[in-house]
Amino acid sequence: MVGVKMNRTYFKATIREISQSMGKFISIVLIILLGSLLYVGIRSVGPDLNQSANHYFKQQKLSDVKVSATIGLTNRDLTSIKQTKQVKTAMPFHMTTLQKSRSQIVSVYGYQKQASLDQLKLVSGKLPRRANEMVLDHKAKENGYQIGDTYRLPKNDNLRRHTFKVVGFVNSPQYISSTDRGTTNLGNGTVNYFAYVPNQVFKQKVYAGIAVAFKNPNQYAAGTDKYNNYVDSQKNKLKKQLSKRPQERQKQLQNTAQAKLNRQKAQVVQQEKQLDKVPNGYQTAKTKAAKQKLTAAKTKIKQAETQIKAIDKPSYFYNERSANPGYQDYFDESHSIAAIAIIFPGFFLFIAILITFTTVSRMVEKNRREIGLMRALGYTKHEIAMKYIIYTLLAGILGAGLGSVLGMLTLPQFIFSLLTNNNLTQFVGVMPWSYLIEAMIAGLIATLGSALSVLMINLREVPTNLMRERAPKAGKRILLERITPLWKRLSFNQKVSYRNLFRYKGRMLMTIVGIAGCTGLILTGFGIQNSVDDLVPAQYDDVQHFQAIVTVDKANRKVHTDQISAQKEVLIKSVTARPTHGTANDTVTMVVPKTKTHFKQFVSLNSLKNGQSIELANDGVILSEKLATDMNAKKGGYVSLQVNGKRVRAKVSGVIKNYAGHWIYTTPTYYRKLTHKTYRATSRLIKTRQIKKTQRDELSRQLLKQTGVLNVSFPRYAASALSTGGLGSVVLIMIVMSGALALVVLYNLTNINISERMRELATIKVLGFYDREVTAYVARENVIFTIVGIVVGWGIGIFLHRFIMIKAQTGSILFPMTIHYPGYLWSALITGLFSLIIGILTHYRLKRIEMLDALAASE
Structure with missing residues (x-):
């Protein structure tokens, strides 16, 4: 009965612990909730998008x-x-x-x-x-x-x-x-x-x-x-x-044509016999005209015989779903989101776990005296541990459970609703059991794991040691003190702050890591958006400088309008590239300019290694970067191509920077060597003076009116394959969630900082410091932590951004690795703003510190 009473009493103490530290409990739950929400939510987007499409296709x-x-x-x-x-x-x-x-x-x-x-x-x-x-x-x-x-x-x-x-x-x-x-x-x-x-x-x-x-x-x-x-x-x-x-179709066509020709031959023979019956002396003008027609018919028969022999075997094509407009774009976008989900939510959850681990372990460490007292009163280690197990289990399960469910139910469907570039209207989700379990395990490691690890250390000590406060860390001279001219110019408050920074290295490291992680996540979000936005300009400003492609019926056909500033005669052909190993093929656009002269004005062939321009050579082809990667091809090696239905091996003379599409560039000489076909430049790369939509429409109308113009296209503005709209919604969510995490992390770390230094802060209040001076005493350290955390966070953001964009490359897309300065600015401002908000909240909390109670708390 005593044990039951003690357990009941201790359970009440657990509830009291939660109620008395509701802010801390909620902050722990929120951190785990945010981490789990983003982890499960974003990781579920890719599978849910795939399942929605799969359901639609089956239906x-x-x-x-x-x-x-x-x-x-x-x-x-x-x-x-x-x-x-x-x-x-x-x-x-x-x-x-x-x-x-x-x-x-x-x-x-x-x-x-x-x-x-x-x-x-x-x-x-x-x-x-x-x-x-x-x-x-x-x-x-x-x-x-x-x-x-x-x-x-x-x-x-x-x-x-x-x-x-x-x-x-x-x-x-x-x-x-x-x-x-x-x-x-x-x-x-x-x-x-x-x-x-x-x-x-x-x-x-x-x-x-x-x-x-x-x-x-x-x-x-x-x-x-x-x-x-x-x-x-x-x-x-x-x-x-x-x-x-x-071959059967070819023979069938030849037989059908031959049968028709045989009937014509029979008619000619019949006519010839009739004309032969007419004596030469009786031939009239009508007879002579009939003979002329007969001669013409014989000529046509000979031409028809030549045409029948020239009938080629028809080509058969087998187009998979990926050839359907928008099909591959949809799954490429889904795969890009899935690639982002591999690292970003994982790192987000890691930061949440790290901060939670610190918070819980500090909470248990703070209750050392209570643990020692319970041991002295006869409570077993198991009974003492149960209070913290219940506390952390409740926080972990609530945070991970609610976050996972909210993430699963909200983010995938929200992102699906923002995708306006497809005809799918019905969202079909997949139950992400593996992600739910992973988030739950991570949440329990962060809460229950941290509590148990600290309890295992503390419960080994005897009660008398536990009831004594740990001796405060001894102050040490810091490196700054050795720079005498600078140290002398610092005020007393500044000297105290700098000493405190290095006195509690664990707290300093954890604060910087927390702030850096959140800043890095925010910067990564802006960087992803920059890379997506820069894809089209990078391709059509930095690599391909033409605005339109015109197809004509004859190689010598000229096109002209007032809007055209320059044009280049080229052959453009769609070919298939095959890798050395594997079955996947890439559809490639081959561009063969009639001459090398001024081709740089239309396409920049810049080397990957040093950025220098590569010249077109008569002994090989130049590949775009993503194509070379997919085909595992390097300069000096070979790539297998299927051109005009025939498979050929082309030597690689160079690899160039390229962001969208698979491209091959070569000379007419090497094209003839590869294909054994006549070179005909039936396309024109067009540079225009104006490129607004009205000018494009007008240019298209003018060109199509000209004799021999078959087609006009504007690749930059018809590049639906470059659609990455879904990434934008993911990026927005990541930035908002990272900002929310930053706010909770800063609040939590500041709370820990204040709770651990109650006596110190009460002491300086007793010494006569005003409330603003006490706040400045703490805020000075937080400002330094925030600045250092932001700088370190930029480094983390650059690394994460590069890693994610490499993983997000799908199909023929190669994202530019760009982060514009507003991204750095906004990530710093958001973190700094949250730090300021926490500083204001801290000021009001410090005003409420009771000097005598705080000084007597550990006596």
Whole structure:
């Protein structure tokens, strides 16, 4: 009964401890809560974004691969695909891209009511039911279209009708981006939106493509390496299944053309026989004209025979989901956020744990006399420890539990809601059990672990030693004292402050580390934002200096307007780079200028090592930095390329700084050596005097009116692949959370500082110091700690920023490692502001110190 009474009494003492030090208890809970909230919340963002996309794709049955060919696909291709063992579903589709007006390019698809793949998601209205009905892309609303409008397509050979009634607006899983609809050779090179008309409206004899879904890919989440590797392996099996089809199609085309030619030959022979029957003396003008026509027909037959022999094998293409507009951008953004989540929240939680560990251990150390008294009264070590175990368990569980749950429920969904560059509307979260457990363990280590570690040391001592205060640390001469001229000029208060700084080295170190950690986190947040914002300017100001690319029909075609200040004739070709090891391929843009002259005005080919300009050479190619990294290629080595369907090995003559996209630069001489093809510079790099949107639109209109101009594009302003909007919301959260942590950390450390120095502060009040002087006595040390912490924090921020931005590199993106001076300024101001706020709160607390009580507290 005695034990029960003692336990009950001690439990009441625990509750009293919490109630009497509610500020300290709440601060411990808050630090752990903030650390856990950011750790679990940010780390959950990447998986939740992936799961939301994966759910959407499953719901709308997005195909895994789309097969297409240069001359379309037939039912024989469809049968071959369906016969592939791993193919679950194959659905042919019709599609054509049309220029509705000078400012509108539309991709028109055939709508299938019972579509087994790539199902539309209705946004408003209804789906087509009649031949005269159509649905438009939700993005088409930007062009003013509404339900009930009459929509007219330009006349073409692919459609049976060209006038439709708009009955609804839709989203398609083929277009995850809300802005990007792909590129085309028509107009300005950019598709504005898509449309779906009933399938029977199309009169194409062949299919534009065949959508394919493989068996069992649902066990792998979209966007993951497992899914990509699985689809890649199944795609290779599909290629093998269709490997004979190009040759079969070639033969089929030749046979069809030959059959037609044979009929023409038979007609010519018949005509020739009829003309031979006419005697030479009876030939009339009509007979002579018939002979001339016969000669012309024979010439055409010879030309047709040459053309039949020249029919090439069609090329078959196998486009995975990553080719869909916006698909890879979404997952690259998700991966970038996940990369940031690897280090930033971890470091954030580490600072929280460190400060909490210090706070709890100091609290237990402060209660040494109470522990000794309890030991002397007969309480066991276990009973004494229970008070602190309950206290710290409660703080740890409350902080880590609440923080983890709040982080899981709020941050991922909040960030998802801020992503406006995609068509996903339904958030689907994943239960982050591993992160929850990690945060809970970290919180308990910080609270319970710190209490137990100090208790283990104190409980080994005998009660009499515990009830005696530890002897204060002896004062020592500091280095500053040895600089006599400077030391003599310091006031008494300044000398005391500097001695105190080095007298309690542990407190000094912990304060500086806490402030530095928070400052570093804030600076890292600003640095990430700077790197994201500088991506486009770094690419298009520092590396590529042209504003537009114009494609023409002939190599000698000239383009001209008043806005063009300079132009460069180049060949631009899309090629595929393959790594030495692995299966992943990179799509690369090859640029081959007609001459080296003035090419530096359009593209800066600056070396990675020394920043010096590299000259284009006739014995190799120059690679952009990220491409060289992905291909594990170095100067003097080789890179494997697929150009015009053929695989070649190109020597690497240099690697240049580049931030967005994969690029290869070489000379016409080396291009001909690689491809054995004729060099034709059918593109123009354009530099303009004006680049505002109105000037761009006007330039595009003027160029497209010129004979032979096929396409005009503005890479800098159509670079949807550089979209990193989701990072901005993460950065904002990190800066706010880091500031909140800084405030709580400073409050906690200042509280510890004051509670440990009550007698000292009471003594100087007895000696006649005014309240402001007492505050200055403490604040002077805090100012020094804050300044040193900010400087050290800048160093931590630079390191964290660099580490995170390297991890955040995905696809063809290479972030510039830039932190602008406002980031340093704001991180210092935020930390300094919080330090000032804590200083004001400290002043009012110091005013309430009772001199006699504080002096008698340890007697």
